Every structure is written in structure tokens, then in C-alpha cells.
Amino acid sequence: MKEPDLSRWRARLEERRAELQTLSQDSAAARKPVELDQQSVGRLSRQDALQQQAMANAQEGRRAAELKRIEAALKRIDAAEYGWCEECGEAIAPKRLNIDPTTVYCAACAGALRG
Numbered sequence: 001m002k003e004p005d006l007s008r009w010r011a012r013l014e015e016r017r018a019e020l021q022t023l024s025q026d027s028a029a030a031r032k033p034v035e036l037d038q039q040s041v042g043r044l045s046r047q048d049a050l051q052q053q054a055m056a057n058a059q060e061g062r063r064a065a066e067l068k069r070i071e072a073a074l075k076r077i078d079a080a081e082y083g084w085c086e087e088c089g090e091a092i093a094p095k096r097l098n099i100d101p102t103t104v105y106c107a108a109c110a111g112a113l114r115g
């Protein structure tokens with residue numbers, strides 16, 4: 001992949017990383033352990049609070065996983081390996097990268113690996 005293309009993908013990945021980090025910071029309060037103190041829970045029942053906390057934690061888990069993939073993609077850009085399939089070494093179609101810029105497989109390999 002040529003340098004201008006790599007810079008473009010890098011910018012996009014960095015933008016998404018910043019977005020995820022902001023979301024993560026914003027939701028930090030929601031992920032705190034639910035306190036028994038009813039005042040901190042407000043009008044929500046403890047049950048609701050626990051449910052919301054579980055959802056916030058699940059979202060955070062997904063964000064953490066995506067951040068990991070983004071970091072890995074940025075490393076591949078640094079190593080000039082970005083955009084090449086890890087399985088067969090062929091170029092990954094830009095269309096495919098557009099849908100998921102962190103993908104490491106071309107469509108054929110991704111399909112084959114899924115079985």
C-alpha cells in the first residue's frame with residue numbers, strides 16, 4: 001500500500017481510537033461498582049442499576065477489544081504490513097478495509113477461516 005493511503009488509514013484508525021477512548025471515559029461512572037447507598041442510585045432500583053452496570057461493562061469490553069485491533073492495525077501500518085492479508089499475503093480490497101479498517105484477512109481467507 002502506498003504512503004498516502006497508509007496515512008489516510010492511520011488517520012481514520014486514530015480518529016476511531018480517540019472516539020473509543022472518549023466513550024470509555026464518559027462511561028467510567030456507569031461502570032463503577034453499584035453502591036448500596038440508595039442516594040447514589042437515585043430513583044433507579046438497585047436491580048436496574050446492576051443491569052445498567054452490566055451493560056456498561058459489556059460495552060466497555062467490546063470497546064477494549066476494538067481498541068486492541070486498532071492498535072494492532074496501527075502497528076501494521078508502521079511496519080508497512082497494513083492492507084495485506086495475514087493468511088495468503090494478497091492485498092485486502094479497499095472496500096473491505098472501509099467496512100472494517102482493522103481487518104487482517106482478505107474476503108476469501110476470512111470466509112475460509114469462518115468455515
Ligand SMILES: [Zn+2]
Pocket residue numbers: 085086087088089090105106107108109110
Ligand atoms: Zn487472504
